[in-house]
Amino acid sequence: MSGSNVLETNLTIEQAADLLRKNEVVAFPTETVYGLGAVATSDAAVAKIFTAKGRPGDNPLIVHIGNVSQLESVVSAIPDTAKRLMDAFWPGALTIVLPKHASLADNVTAGLDTVGVRIPSHPAALALLKKVNLPIAAPSANVSGKPSPTTARHVADDLSGKIAGIVDGGEAHIGLESTVIDCTADPPVILRPGGVTKEAIEAVIGRKVILHEPSKDTESTPKSPGMKYTHYAPKAPMSIVKGDSVFFQHVIDEAKSRTESVGILVTEAHKSTYNADVVISMGNDAEAIAKRLYDALRAFDAHDIDVIYCESFNETGLGTAIMNRLLKASGYRVIE
Numbered sequence: 239m240s241g242s243n244v245l246e247t248n249l250t251i252e253q254a255a256d257l258l259r260k261n262e263v264v265a266f267p268t269e270t271v272y273g274l275g276a277v278a279t280s281d282a283a284v285a286k287i288f289t290a291k292g293r294p295g296d297n298p299l300i301v302h303i304g305n306v307s308q309l310e311s312v313v314s315a316i317p318d319t320a321k322r323l324m325d326a327f328w329p330g331a332l333t334i335v336l337p338k339h340a341s342l343a344d345n346v347t348a349g350l351d352t353v354g355v356r357i358p359s360h361p362a363a364l365a366l367l368k369k370v371n372l373p374i375a376a377p378s379a380n381v382s383g384k385p386s387p388t389t390a391r392h393v394a395d396d397l398s399g400k401i402a403g404i405v406d407g408g409e410a411h412i413g414l415e416s417t418v419i420d421c422t423a424d425p426p427v428i429l430r431p432g433g434v435t436k437e438a439i440e441a442v443i444g445r446k447v448i449l450h451e452p453s454k455d456t457e458s459t460p461k462s463p464g465m466k467y468t469h470y471a472p473k474a475p476m477s478i479v480k481g482d483s484v485f486f487q488h489v490i491d492e493a494k495s496r497t498e499s500v501g502i503l504v505t506e507a508h509k510s511t512y513n514a515d516v517v518i519s520m521g522n523d524a525e526a527i528a529k530r531l532y533d534a535l536r537a538f539d540a541h542d543i544d545v546i547y548c549e550s551f552n553e554t555g556l557g558t559a560i561m562n563r564l565l566k567a568s569g570y571r572v573i574e
């Protein structure tokens with residue numbers, strides 16, 4: 239599949255809009271990651287998303303709109319807090335969970351009575367949504383379990399031949415998914431940290447929100463029999479290393495003494511600090527790391543390695559989302 243020709247499936251906005259109206263699924267760029275879209279009012283169209291991704295039917299999809307005027311066809315109520323968040327962060331990387339409208343296909347929300355909705359800021363996404371003028375359900379355009387796609391090439395590597403085409407908008411600006419906030423709860427709950435930080439949300443609404451912390455108990459453990467809740471995972475098992483550079487090298491050396499081939503994921507500044515078989519670096523500040531993280535995780539799959547060790551990052555601002563994804567990608571294995 240990798241090596242497939244992106245140009246074969248590269249769509250104009252007009253072609254993508256036509257295909258969506260014909261209940262086909264197409265991938266399109268957003269400022270967070272690429273999405274795999276289908277008309278959210280069609281059960282049959284939405285079903286094609288689940289099939290193409292191999293996504294479990296109990297995982298609800300985010301609905302994308304091009305204009306706030308479309309909200310009334312997607313949600314049935316807009317609490318004041320939600321309104322303030324929309325004013326502050328839309329278009330942008332914030333998905334707001336609200337009571338759903340009856341016109342949405344049931345499979346969009348996996349049978350829940352709530353729906354996650356956002357207006358993306360990427361010009362190509364906005365142009366497409368405005369052209370179709372219907373709400374578009376769109377999860378990240380990856381095969382379920384793999385890192386989200388931040389380029390059209392990533393989408394093609396995962397879904398070529400399984401979808402009607404891709405709108406190529408270059409590299410995603412943020413590189414991590416939107417923040418998902420449940421505004422049916424009071425105080426609101428961040429279900430997934432992402433492109434909009436908890437700090438920024440609290441500044442807008444003037445009070446604290448709750449950050450739902452996924453844990454190895456609720457999601458995945460090395461002992462867990464299934465892979466059901468594995469996300470973003472490279473093929474080789476990954477662990478997060480907490481400690482100084484001496485400890486990190488010690489962990490690498492121990493693995494090497496077991497004759498394992500070791501890959502490491504580090505900041506640009508630490509590119510030459512360690513002795514390992516494969517070194518992949520991601521930039522230094524949180525923005526740069528977020529932007530390159532999924533590409534870096536995908537890049538390990540091209541190498542024949544037995545284990546991956548990754549540096550740990552501060553959990554403030556965008557760092558919260560980065561560590562959330564790394565913990566999931568590593569199945570919550572942390573060495574300290």
Ligand code: TXA
Pocket residue numbers: 268270271272273274297298299300333335347350352353354358376377378379414415416417418429430
């Ligand atoms: O940045 C993003 O959000 C990207 C782009 C394409 O918009 N989309 C994305 O979708 O990441 P997906 O399907 O990969 O992740 C959606 C997340 C899942 O964790 C899902 O469980 C949660 O949002 N979600 C969606 N609807 C929900 C609802 N009604 N209640 C609670 N969680 C919901």
Ligand code: MG
Pocket residue numbers: 377378386
């Ligand atoms: Mg996803």
